[in-house]
Structures are given as C-alpha cells and as structure tokens.
Amino acid sequence: MTTESVPAGLWSTDDVEELTGILAARRSRLWQLTEPADLAAWVFADPAPAPLDPPPAAFDGDWADGLDEPQRAAWALAGWVARMAVPEAAPTAGTHWLLSRVSDGHGPLLRLTVGVLETLGVYESGEEVWLRVSAVPIGLAMDAGIADLEEWVRRGVDVGEDRTKTLAEDKLLFTCPDIETALWLLRQPPVMAAARMLNAWVAAGPFSFESRYRPEVAGRAWRAAEALISDKASAQTGGERGFDREYAGSSAPADLPVQRSFDANAYRAGVSEHDRLCRALIDHLDAEGIRAGAGLHDVLVDLAWLDADGRQFIAEVKSVVGGNEVEQLRLGLGQVLEYRHRLATRGVAATPVLVVSRYTDQAWFDICAENQVVLVQGEGIAGWTTGLRSAP
Numbered sequence: 001m002t003t004e005s006v007p008a009g010l011w012s013t014d015d016v017e018e019l020t021g022i023l024a025a026r027r028s029r030l031w032q033l034t035e036p037a038d039l040a041a042w043v044f045a046d047p048a049p050a051p052l053d054p055p056p057a058a059f060d061g062d063w064a065d066g067l068d069e070p071q072r073a074a075w076a077l078a079g080w081v082a083r084m085a086v087p088e089a090a091p092t093a094g095t096h097w098l099l100s101r102v103s104d105g106h107g108p109l110l111r112l113t114v115g116v117l118e119t120l121g122v123y124e125s126g127e128e129v130w131l132r133v134s135a136v137p138i139g140l141a142m143d144a145g146i147a148d149l150e151e152w153v154r155r156g157v158d159v160g161e162d163r164t165k166t167l168a169e170d171k172l173l174f175t176c177p178d179i180e181t182a183l184w185l186l187r188q189p190p191v192m193a194a195a196r197m198l199n200a201w202v203a204a205g206p207f208s209f210e211s212r213y214r215p216e217v218a219g220r221a222w223r224a225a226e227a228l229i230s231d232k233a234s235a236q237t238g239g240e241r242g243f244d245r246e247y248a249g250s251s252a253p254a255d256l257p258v259q260r261s262f263d264a265n266a267y268r269a270g271v272s273e274h275d276r277l278c279r280a281l282i283d284h285l286d287a288e289g290i291r292a293g294a295g296l297h298d299v300l301v302d303l304a305w306l307d308a309d310g311r312q313f314i315a316e317v318k319s320v321v322g323g324n325e326v327e328q329l330r331l332g333l334g335q336v337l338e339y340r341h342r343l344a345t346r347g348v349a350a351t352p353v354l355v356v357s358r359y360t361d362q363a364w365f366d367i368c369a370e371n372q373v374v375l376v377q378g379e380g381i382a383g384w385t386t387g388l389r390s391a392p
Contacts, residue, residue, distance in 0.1 A: 115202030243293030
C-alpha cells in the first residue's frame with residue numbers, strides 16, 4: 001500500500017485526545033484564537049489550506065512581478081506550506097510565525113519560522129527544500145505499513161541529522177532535491193500531519209521574532225500559494241457532496257491542566273455537548289436520506305449538506321452549558337454569518353443554520369430570522385425538520 005491510499009482510520013480518537021492533553025498543558029496566547037482540542041483535531045484532519053481571504057497582510061500588485069519560474073515556484077511552495085501547516089495562520093502571522101527571505105551560501109532562501117523553530121527552508125533556485133516535522137505521525141504510518149520509505153529514497157528524499165535542540169528526540173529533518181519532490185512528499189498524509197503536529201506544538205510556545213516580521217513577505221507568499229491550490233479539487237468534493245470531509249467528532253481527554261483561567265469540567269462538558277449535537281443532527285439528516293459532513297470549500301463550518309432539492313446548508317453548532325447561553329449565541333451567530341460570507345465570495349450560496357443546546361430568550365429566534373439564519377435547539381429535535389424545510 002502506498003501513502004496515496006492512506007485509510008481514513010489511520011489516526012484514532014486516542015491520537016487526537018493524547019495530543020489535546022499535551023497542548024492543553026501549555027499556556028499560550030494561541031488559545032485566544034482556538035482551543036487545544038480543535039488544534040489537535042486540525043493536526044489529523046484531511047489537509048486543507050487556510051482560505052485566501054483574509055490574508056495575514058495586504059500585498060499590492062501581482063505577486064509574481066519580477067520573479068522567474070523557479071522563484072515563483074519557491075514562493076508558491078512557501079506560502080502553501082504556511083497556509084496548510086501553520087495553525088490559525090492568518091491571524092497569527094507576526095505573532096506566532098513569520099516567513100523571511102534571507103541569503104546563505106546557496107543563494108536566496110525563503111524560511112518559515114514557527115514559534116522558536118525554523119520548520120521550512122525553500123531555496124529560490126528550486127534546487128533544495130528542507131522540512132522539519134514531528135516524528136510521531138511518521139512512526140505511526142510506518143507501523144501501519146503505509147509509509148513507503150523506499151519510494152521516498154528513490155525520489156531523493158534524505159532524512160538527515162537535525163542539530164536543533166527544540167524537541168530534539170521527537171522530530172525529523174527531510175531534505176528534498178527540488179520543489180516538485182517536496183510537494184510530492186508534503187502531499188503524503190502522514191507527512192502533512194507530522195508537519196502540522198510540530199507546528200502546532202511550537203506555535204503554542206514563545207515567539208521572540210516579532211521584530212523580524214515583514215508583512216509584505218507573508219502577503220506575497222500567501223497569494224502565491226493560490227498557484228498550488230486547485231479550485232477544481234474543491235469542486236470535486238464540496239461541490240458534489242455538499243461538504244469536504246466526513247465528520248470525525250471530538251472529545252476532551254480525561255486529564256486536563258488545572259488553571260485558574262481554565263475550567264476543565266466546563267471544557268469537557270462543552271466538548272461532549274458539541275459532539276452530541278453534531279451527531280444528533282447528522283443522524284436526523286441521515287434518517288431523511290441526507291448525508292452531512294464537515295467543512296465546505298476550505299471554510300471550516302461544523303457541518304454542511306445538500307438537501308433533497310440540492311440547496312446548500314451550513315451549520316455552526318454551539319454547546320450551551322452552565323451560564324454561557326448569551327455568549328455562545330452571539331459567537332455562533334457571528335461565525336455562521338462569517339462562513340456564509342466567505343462561501344459567497346467563492347460563488348457558493350448557502351443557507352446558514354445555528355444549532356444550540358437551548359435558548360431561553362425568544363428574541364434570539366427573531367434576531368436570527370432577521371439575518372436569514374435558521375435557529376434550532378437540541379432539546380427540540382422533533383422540530384428540526386420543520387425548521388430546516390422552512391428555511392429561506
């Protein structure tokens with residue numbers, strides 16, 4: 001079996017839960033944007049790039065101006081890796097990662113630095129690419145017999161000694177002879193998961209290079225990556241099925257850190273309730289012959305599906321536990337409106353649905369209706385059919 005045919009079950013919920021626990025033990029500014037469980041799930045999810053908009057920085061003009069063909073390929077690869085393998089890449093540029101253009105003995109080099117670690121180097125000549133990744137997913141793939149190391153060697157991929165001290169025993173250094181080989185390697189699911197895992201860990205740590213951040217470099221590479229992102233590939237998944245990938249669920253690990261700002265019990269309850277609501281909606285739709293999944297055209301919606309008439313729906317699911325009802329409704333409505341807008345810019349008209357455990361203030365029904373959002377609650381599953389069928 002080759003790595004192109006990696007089974008969906010390669011990564012288990014235990015893998016996600018173990019990584020969640022490791023990440024949750026880290027105090028990080030990154031948790032202002034995401035949560036350890038979401039980041040862990042992203043590491044093992046089907047890879048998809050961060051959307052073009054919003055970019056981390058504006059770039060005026062044509063990104064390819066003044067670049068020859070090898071340089072364009074190098075910039076595209078550097079931007080693609082940033083958008084594929086850096087968590088929350090757009091909002092964390094300059095605060096958790098940067099892309100720099102430097103020179104060494106081999107010529108101009110595009111270098112991706114995440115946290116305290118340089119994780120990618122691409123020479124503008126296209127003659128060499130090096131990549132640091134976590135060793136764990138590669139080991140799991142080898143154990144499963146789906147990492148064809150002989151093929152890697154035949155293609156000129158070298159696994160060399162990595163002398164950096166950060167996670168010294170837990171990472172690998174790959175060197176590829178050219179950009180085409182690097183792309184081939186990174187498109188192997190175990191390698192992309194390994195790149196994401198390492199970047200997730202270091203992105204959640206300190207970042208002392210903010211003064212070196214050059215937004216024009218990040219902005220140029222971000223746009224350059226579009227050369228490697230196929231709109232046709234998105235159409236073949238989300239366009240035909242109404243979603244990008246199967247819903248995988250999430251769960252909170254048993255052992256979570258005790259911090260004054262982190263209520264472990266509330267966190268567990270929220271994750272469990274979110275998963276319950278997602279699965280309940282999936283089962284409800286399945287009973288009507290409708291298949292639902294997660295994500296749509298690289299927009300990270302909780303659930304998406306096509307109804308019997310071919311109408312596209314997207315859903316943001318929010319758990320309401322304890323006294324967080326107002327906070328969750330405000331957050332969920334904002335998110336689903338954002339997702340609708342991003343899909344509209346891609347030419348996808350979607351009906352947004354906000355699914356919550358409960359709401360006690362009936363004004364929320366009117367607020368959502370005014371914004372053409374369908375609001376349904378988990379305690380009223382019997383009424384979901386009516387609510388969804390009456391959607392505008």
